[in-house]
Amino acid sequence: MSLNEDAAAALAKIARLQDLLGMDHFRAISNDRAARAVEGLSQDLSALAESRESLLAIDGIGPKIADKLIEFYRTGRMQELDDLQAQVPAGVLQMLDVPGLGPKTAAVLWKQGGIESIPQLKAAIDSGALLDLPRMGEKSIQKLKESIAIAEEGQKRLPLGVAMAVAEDFVESMRRVKGVVDATYAGSLRRGKETIGDIDVLVCVKKPDDAPHVAEHFRSLPRVNQVLTAGATKSSVRAAIRADNGRVGNGSTELRSKGGEIEEVSGPSVQVDLRVLPIEHWGAALMYFTGSKEHNIRLRERALKQGRTLNDYGLFPEDGEDTPPQTRGIKPIASRTEEEIYSAMGLPYIPPELREDRSELELTKTPRLIEIDDIKAELHAHTTASDGSMEIEELATEAKRRGFHTIAVTDHSKSSAIAGGLPVDRLLEHINAVRRVNDRIKGITVLAGSEVDILADGSLDYPDDVLAQLDVVVASPHTALSQEPSVATERLLRAIRHPHVHILGHPTGRLINRRAGLSPDMAKLIAAAVEHDVALEINAHWMRLDLRDVHVRAAVDAGCKLAIDCDVHAPGDFDNLRFGIMTARRGWLTPDLCINTWSATKLHDWLQSKRSGGTSNAPPSKKVPTKQPAKRSTTEAATKSRTKRS
């Protein structure tokens, strides 16, 4: 974990402990809010902590928390956290991981029941001792028992790609139900976060009377293995992650092994929340359930200042009454579409990926964020020469079918033995093979490249005279991924400064939920990439998403070029582009800075410009068909069009 993540985790822990100890809840909220602010910082805390003023300038960080962060930066600890932890047994804190068991209940279990861990809680359930505690009846205890089982599975948040497949399966099923006008997913999935805690599904019905049977249908879908709550308009279930056929989801995201690194993702179930609502509240509900929570709170605060109140039914005039306006027949000012509500609040439409309370409410117009159809080139792909599954021609044909004007063949370099990395002689033959395919195939340019290992000391895996013969050099770290941050920074800087490098591939080498990867000083890498005209990669595979969103934002702010690549090993990998795009959008990326959006001429000229002395024998750009052969769609575009239809 990076310093930012560690510091955020410490603040969040303070908040949890404060709630457990029954301290002022608003103090806990402040610590929690600050934790998320730190998590969302695009700059490294080590730079900010040098000056107290720069910390104080961050929204949600005041003098007390600034001092805690400085203390953490200098000593790696927070005294306050140590003090709080000394008062609470570690097992009590862990009990908060049990769904439905909050700080109040945990405190009662601990202080009145003497229960200090999940195992002790289980024993108390079995012995019947729990019944003696306040607000503990038969049903609560049964629920607790089931929730403990979930907590003990140690469920991590699901990677975006896995959650997406499950969500799309639910959405498709619900769309086929009688009385349903539309269905979509919301929550962090719609915002494109790299991991998803639970899945939110919104279903729109023509008549409110349809809601109960629609909800009932949802709860009886084949994936559902436990019903958590069952209301008329709201239900929660736990659903199997793996579909019956042993593959994940509808097959659009197939799990597979890749160079021995990415294997199947385990995790038996995920919580899916359903909300059923009539069409007139669709926009308000979609906004509300898309979140983020922090974005929603900011919106509501803004509404109150405007003399209005915002809830999941719409934007209403504030009349000081206690009961919700929609229950009193008050007509909303806006409610049917998200656009309408933002507009009524004097805001431009905010794309879901930006709704993180990271200054998006200061926007005066909707930024033209990058979209999936902007992408015209794939610059990181493997063939059977190393660990890919396609021949060069197959790869090129698939890329052409998907509407790209350029595909770069970038097989592994010699040190990546496990991935079939090419020794120099085989690389030279491979370059010729690529050139021959390029001569044969019409309508797409096939570039000869390599994904060159950045060795532990920052040197590259091929000599310069070999690299000079390649049209594209993607330099990536694959080994020594536990290096100290300072060592990793120097290593990657050396690669960026190398005159033959075009793209820094998956810069940290992390695998989500599996491997932390390198924690280089990203600000330094970005500055160097700008200086040496190197593009940083957003690796679109949902197990990587590397660069991550906050670093994309920092790169965008610095005017750094970015590449969004699928790291293609098999035909289906092109489908991961949507996840790279979502990550890019979360980093506020516009098309101009992304080299994959450029015209063939502009892209090929830029690649050539990095070849001093014109030693490259790269092929000239080809004419590409103006018609796009295969239409690709983004979830965001799909969601939007659904929203418009409803």
Place this chain on the structure above:
DNA sequence: GCCGTTTTCGGCCCGACTGTTTTCAGTCG
């Protein structure tokens, strides 16, 4: 513990669902 075109002190988003309660507390999103 943070924050301020009502405030430097007194606020701090809003509703659904559940279970154990005779009117509400706790949890979640």
